[in-house]
Amino acid sequence: MTSERNTDIEIRLLIEAIYLKYSYDFRDYSGASIKRRILHALRQFECHTVSALQERVLHDPGMFMQLLQFLTIPVSEMFRDPSHFLALRNEVVPLLRTWPSIKIWIAGCSTGEEVYSMAILLREEGLLERTIIYATDINPRSLDKAKQGIYSMQSMREYEENYRRAGGRRDFSEYYTAAYGNAIMDSSLRDNVTFADHSLATDSVFSETQLVSCRNVLIYFNKALQDRALGLFHESLCHRGFLVLGSKESVDFSAYSERFEPLVKPERIYRKS
Amino acid sequence: MNGVRAIVIGASAGGVAALLQVLGGLPAAFATPVLCVLHLPDDRHSQLAEVLQRRVHRPVSEAHDKEAIAPGQIYVATPRYHLSVEADLSLSLSQEDPVHFSRPAIDYLFMSAADAYGDGLLGILLTGANEDGAAGLAYIKNSGGRTVVQDPRDAQVALMPEAALALHRPDHILSLSGIEQLLATLESSAC
Numbered sequence: 001m002t003s004e005r006n007t008d009i010e011i012r013l014l015i016e017a018i019y020l021k022y023s024y025d026f027r028d029y030s031g032a033s034i035k036r037r038i039l040h041a042l043r044q045f046e047c048h049t050v051s052a053l054q055e056r057v058l059h060d061p062g063m064f065m066q067l068l069q070f071l072t073i074p075v076s077e078m079f080r081d082p083s084h085f086l087a088l089r090n091e092v093v094p095l096l097r098t099w100p101s102i103k104i105w106i107a108g109c110s111t112g113e114e115v116y117s118m119a120i121l122l123r124e125e126g127l128l129e130r131t132i133i134y135a136t137d138i139n140p141r142s143l144d145k146a147k148q149g150i151y152s153m154q155s156m157r158e159y160e161e162n163y164r165r166a167g168g169r170r171d172f173s174e175y176y177t178a179a180y181g182n183a184i185m186d187s188s189l190r191d192n193v194t195f196a197d198h199s200l201a202t203d204s205v206f207s208e209t210q211l212v213s214c215r216n217v218l219i220y221f222n223k224a225l226q227d228r229a230l231g232l233f234h235e236s237l238c239h240r241g242f243l244v245l246g247s248k249e250s251v252d253f254s255a256y257s258e259r260f261e262p263l264v265k266p267e268r269i270y271r272k273s
Numbered sequence: 274m275n276g277v278r279a280i281v282i283g284a285s286a287g288g289v290a291a292l293l294q295v296l297g298g299l300p301a302a303f304a305t306p307v308l309c310v311l312h313l314p315d316d317r318h319s320q321l322a323e324v325l326q327r328r329v330h331r332p333v334s335e336a337h338d339k340e341a342i343a344p345g346q347i348y349v350a351t352p353r354y355h356l357s358v359e360a361d362l363s364l365s366l367s368q369e370d371p372v373h374f375s376r377p378a379i380d381y382l383f384m385s386a387a388d389a390y391g392d393g394l395l396g397i398l399l400t401g402a403n404e405d406g407a408a409g410l411a412y413i414k415n416s417g418g419r420t421v422v423q424d425p426r427d428a429q430v431a432l433m434p435e436a437a438l439a440l441h442r443p444d445h446i447l448s449l450s451g452i453e454q455l456l457a458t459l460e461s462s463a464c
Binding site: 004008030031032033035036037073075216218219220222223226248249250253 | 363384
């Protein structure tokens with residue numbers, strides 16, 4: 001019991017140290033998951049205590065960058081939850097089309113799978129050329145991977161089924177070049193994509209947008225931070241703009257439940273009311 | 274068995290029938306919340322709450338992210354997400370890598386609930402063909418909580434209870450009907 005209590009104290013101190021030294025703010029992340037990830041990192045770095053990890057992280061920025069890879073969850077896939085993308089195509093695109101130019105913010109884009117999914121959908125709907133996509137994340141290594149757009153062929157084969165079920169109109173392989181077991185995404189898909197470092201915990205709104213997509217990010221935040229993020233999305237979105245969340249996320253338990261109305265509720269597609 | 278503030282249950286192969294028997298015997302007035310992780314194929318998993326609700330006299334729902342744990346409620350983990358209990362006794366979901374090929378993982382629910390409830394937690398591990406839950410149950414015990422392992426001879430698949438018994442000595446080793454009876458005594462003495 002005593003050692004468990006010590007661990008909890010040490011975790012709080014580590015998170016505080018990271019904030020003070022590197023300005024990455026994990027203080028309002030969901031506690032259970034962040035604890036597991038820190039303990040997992042502890043084993044990988046062969047540190048006996050969180051305090052020992054803290055010392056290394058504080059004095060070695062390279063070590064912090066390694067720890068950051070454990071603190072962020074790079075779980076993503078293309079056209080994840082195909083029915084969600086089908087609903088975007090059928091319910092949102094016809095309305096999105098009415099704006100002469102479109103700005104989309106993909107918040108917490110991780111390694112880019114959501115970005116390429118969105119770009120492919122927009123291209124098939126003839127909207128990609130008049131759209132600017134802002135793809136943001138706190139993890140610079142994830143952003144680099146997203147910019148490169150290289151994924152394993154094995155995962156692409158899984159995404160192909162998602163793409164088809166999401167209402168994809170072409171042959172999925174038209175969007176990438178296969179080489180050495182990898183798929184290199186068609187670079188023209190990201191002609192209008194700006195990748196940028198942005199934190200939902202510490203940064204503010206940078207542009208007006210018509211659609212914000214933030215999928216499977218909010219579940220890692222506590223209620224206060226969820227409210228902060230939803231506040232940013234609300235501020236960024238234009239009148240009647242769209243907010244899309246992950247399949248197990250909703251605005252229901254938040255301070256913004258009255259300020260977004262569901263458009264396709266089971267698919268977590270909302271409109272600013 | 275005084276002072277039980279929450280119950281966590283884990284099961285894998287053979288788990289639906291075992292869970293129905295354990296939960297089916299609960300009286301409607303049972304106020305202690307119950308949180309369950311069952312390993313199932315994703316498509317069957319999504320109907321678990323409905324299947325349980327038909328046979329259980331208390332409200333059963335799929336766990337939602339950031340939902341406050343309500344008295345008397347039975348929660349089942351949602352497919353493809355880990356389920357955790359936060360320090361403020363709310364639920365959270367996450368998509369970290371599977372543990373023992375499982376997401377949701379029993380270990381994650383058990384350990385986070387032990388952190389949140391300490392000695393007020395009762396952990397129950399049932400039938401299964403997987404070692405998930407063994408470490409979590411030992412962690413509950415170390416955190417001051419109480420533990421129950423289904424008697425491997427009574428379990429449809431003995432591997433999961435046996436893995437738990439290899440790691441720690443639980444407070445009780447019981448058949449399913451023994452667990453039912455235990456929960457009944459718990460209700461009459463809890464306050």
